[in-house]
């Protein structure tokens with residue numbers, strides 16, 4: 001019985017969390033000698049679809065009809081349910097992205113399946129089927145036991161590594177019968193706000209606060225981010241003063257992220273700021289005030305002037321990268 | 325318009341989270357419970373729309389009798405009546421099944437809830453309710469406006485926003501910016517005591533998931549300080565020790 005993975009695309013390209021979900025599904029399938037089938041909905045070229053084979057999928061089911069051009073939760077759910085039935089898949093893997101959050105619960109209701117959302121590890125056992133997730137907004141973990149025949153796991157972005165496991169892949173176009181009535185939400189407009197690297201998906205994030213004194217000093221922040229291949233973020237006052245766009249603002253009133261690396265430069269570490277970033281894997285704090293509260297939750301810290309330190313870090317990153 | 329707002333009863337955001345010594349349950353002793361913050365935003369937006377266009381706002385919770393103060397608080401904020409489904413909310417599909425059973429054929433125009441409850445961080449119940457009732461759903465919405473029989477919503481997507489339109493009835497889950505919560509006034513608190521709170525028994529038996537163990541995250545290790553004279557060391561450590569670059 002194959003595992004099914006919903007492999008989300010954007011502009012015809014797989015999103016990074018889709019590779020995490022594929023890797024997760026592949027590793028889970030290996031324990032039971034099963035294969036992984038990816039479901040792709042919407043336009044994507046075969047060259048892109050073939051990449052699923054690099055991450056362990058043996059088959060892609062591609063619903064490429066023009067009616068799937070824009071996102072509709074109930075229609076997408078119907079497509080995935082149809083693929084699950086056709087493949088007789090009993091385990092379905094999602095990434096807990098915005099789309100995953102929109103469709104996985106609908107699919108769970110349709111298939112009467114138990115759903116573990118925001119899984120952070122492979123199942124610790126498959127009989128019984130137990131998966132770990134975060135709870136209480138990162139203040140705890142819980143092991144969820146799933147007893148239904150069909151099981152759905154939505155993997156927390158950045159929680160699972162991506163590895164290549166090249167396998168032979170077949171691509172099959174599917175066109176399940178989805179009633180017109182299922183196309184019941186209409187997208188009027190998509191407003192893309194992010195730069196090159198989408199902040200909510202970023203592995204590495206360089207963030208800066210009021211300590212940077214003014215918007216004219218963000219060049220060095222961007223240089224460091226570019227050298228690392230990181231996204232940029234900021235504290236709330238910085239966005240409020242118009243130094244940086246609001247979509248970069250992280251925290252209680254901004255967005256929540258959990259990258260592998262969060263570098264906070266000239267940010268004091270107010271509780272409302274920490275609410276948006278505290279589940280980052282490694283936190284680096286650079287602040288001229290050794291009493292700054294941010295150091296309490298940091299893994300690495302430098303007390304000093306950002307204006308001196310940041311350019312040196314950028315140089316060191318460039319050197320490291322050129323030596324590899 | 326008839327609104328149904330789903331209210332989850334959760335520990336206050338500042339609560340120190342602990343578990344029972346056997347690690348099998350959340351330790352609720354001495355914990356203050358509140359309306360899940362996202363649900364409070366949904367409730368406030370429902371009230372604003374009701375005030376502008378007329379209608380009723382019903383709140384619903386699936387939970388034991390101990391959640392009633394939370395429902396009374398929702399009534400104090402301005403809901404017209406409340407329903408409590410008398411059961412432990414241990415599984416999202418079960419909770420959604422109960423809410424759908426109450427909502428079925430009851431003629432609600434908009435069913436609102438939060439993007440996620442801050443205890444189990446499921447992000448599940450509202451989407452499940454929508455599928456059970458075969459209604460359209462918009463998840464993680466930052467805005468909703470209604471005009472006649474259609475609504476326009478703004479919702480978050482990775483790296484941006486999407487503007488979506490949908491016909492009533494539909495299900496929506498609220499994200500920050502949906503509405504600014506209100507503090508109940510004295511009159512609201514007084515009238516909440518006499519507003520109807522109906523208790524119904526559960527009708528669904530499906531419970532495909534259960535939390536079998538809990539743990540606090542391991543304590544954060546000490547922050548490693550690096551000299552400002554040698555910031556290059558940080559990059560070395562991130563490469564060789566943390567192995568993330």
Ligand SMILES: Cc1cc2nc3c(=O)[nH]c(=O)nc-3n(C[C@H](O)[C@H](O)[C@H](O)COP(=O)(O)OP(=O)(O)OC[C@H]3O[C@@H](n4cnc5c(N)ncnc54)[C@H](O)[C@@H]3O)c2cc1C
Pocket residue numbers: 208209210211212234235236237238249250251252253254265266267268269270271272273276286287288289292304305306307
């Ligand atoms: C209801 C509410 C919600 C909020 N939501 C958010 C939110 O979502 N996100 C958020 O970020 N904030 C939020 N805040 C604001 C929050 O409380 C803080 O005020 C804010 O995070 C501070 O931003 P900051 O750290 O950039 O600025 P500051 O607190 O002013 O800190 C600047 C830091 O820079 C350091 N510094 C100065 N010069 C240098 C230098 N040359 N080199 C290195 N370091 C230097 C200083 O030592 C200081 O620690 C919220 C507040 C409230 C009341």
Ligand SMILES: Nc1ncnc2c1ncn2[C@@H]1O[C@H](COP(=O)(O)O)[C@@H](O)[C@H]1O
Pocket residue numbers: 329330331332333360362363384385386387413416419436437438439440441442444445446447448449450
């Ligand atoms: N026990 C419950 N009773 C009523 N509504 C609930 C309950 N649990 C969750 N909800 C609603 O569903 C939303 C999402 O919750 P969850 O799927 O648990 O993260 C919450 O914000 C509430 O609006």
